[in-house]
Amino acid sequence: xxxxxxxGAALLLSxxxxxxxxxxxxxxxxxxxxxxxxxERLASEEVRIDPGELYDLMGNEQLxxxxxxxxxxxxxxxxxxxxxxxxxxxxxxxxxVRELPSATVIVVMSNDEQAAEVGFKLxxxxxxxxxxxxxxxxxxxxxxxxxxxxxxxxxARGTGDDTLRQRFSTALGAGQPATHxxxxxPLKRACTAKVKAAAAAKRPSGGCG
Numbered sequence: 001x002x003x004x005x006x007x008g009a010a011l012l013l014s015x016x017x018x019x020x021x022x023x024x025x026x027x028x029x030x031x032x033x034x035x036x037x038x039x040e041r042l043a044s045e046e047v048r049i050d051p052g053e054l055y056d057l058m059g060n061e062q063l064x065x066x067x068x069x070x071x072x073x074x075x076x077x078x079x080x081x082x083x084x085x086x087x088x089x090x091x092x093x094x095x096x097v098r099e100l101p102s103a104t105v106i107v108v109m110s111n112d113e114q115a116a117e118v119g120f121k122l123x124x125x126x127x128x129x130x131x132x133x134x135x136x137x138x139x140x141x142x143x144x145x146x147x148x149x150x151x152x153x154x155x156a157r158g159t160g161d162d163t164l165r166q167r168f169s170t171a172l173g174a175g176q177p178a179t180h181x182x183x184x185x186p187l188k189r190a191c192t193a194k195v196k197a198a199a200a201a202k203r204p205s206g207g208c209g
Contacts, residue, residue: 030125030126031121031122031125034121034124034125035121038120038121038124038125041124042117042120042121042157043157045135045157046194047120047124047131047132047133047194048113048132048133048135048154048157048194049107049132049133049134049135049194049195050135050136050154050189050191050192050194050208051134051135051136051140051141051144051145051189051191052144052188052189052190052191052208053191053192053193053194053195053208054081054107054134054141055145055181055186055187055189055208056181056193056208057105057107057195058081058082058083058180058181059181059183059186063103063105064100064101064103064104064105065083065104065105065107066085066100066104066105066106066107067081067083067084067085067107067109068084068085068087068092068106068107068108068109068119069081069084069085069086069087069109069110069138070086070087070088070089070108070109070110070115070116070118070119071086071109071110071111071115071138071164073086074171075111075138075164076173077171077173078164078168078171078172078173078176079138079142079164079166079168079172079173079176079179080138080173080174080179081109081138081141081174081179081180082174082179082180083174083180084109084174089115089118089119089122092119092122092123093122093126097123097126097128098126098127098128100128102130103130104130105130105132105195106123106128106130106131106132107132107133107134108120108123108131108132108133108134109133109134109137109138110137110138110162111137111138111139111160111162111163111164111165112136112137112139112140112155112159112160112161112162112163113133113134113135113136113137113157113158113160113162114160114161114162115162116133116134116137117133119133120132120133130195130196132194132195135154135155135157136154136155137160137162138164139160139164139165139166140152140154140155141178142165142166142178144189145178145187146166146177146178150187150188150189151189151190154191189208190208191208192208193208
């Protein structure tokens with residue numbers, strides 16, 4: 001998704017939220033008011049979780065987890081994480097997101113991070129405290145768990161143009177290898193855990209060691 005598509009999606013979201021929140025501050029007002037704080041959170045990387053931590057979270061059956069994939073339908077059909085739901089940015093303002101159980105950890109993802117950062121801001125502006133984004137996006141997840149680069153350093157924030165770099169011969173979606181943790185052979189990856197939800201306190205052994 002390029003910057004022009006993001007801009008168009010953001011305009012659509014503003015219109016949708018304006019209808020949904022009639023009588024309340026508009027989405028643009030909320031985002032404008034909270035923009036400095038949200039930018040600070042992104043800059044601090046406190047909401048940018050490593051693939052190793054997401055690997056752990058996906059294997060934690062006690063944790064309510066919502067994986068929101070903001071990529072195109074074509075990219076999603078080629079490969080997506082097991083349990084991930086493809087959504088448009090405009091859908092992040094619909095009631096179902098705010099009606100998720102309060103302990104739910106929400107992780108938004110794109111091929112790199114451009115769309116995911118926009119998605120995080122839209123969620124956080126609505127008061128969803130357990131919103132995070134996948135650091136390095138699907139591209140880096142594939143580097144780690146498809147190509148076996150378990151020790152690779154998380155890319156710097158803002159790198160990549162949010163296009164899918166890896167190639168697939170068939171569109172198998174979550175049927176591709178590396179779409180979910182292997183409970184019998186968990187893959188260790190050194191990283192710092194950032195998710196603070198109470199439900200994530202009991203972490204299984206695995207990706208974020």
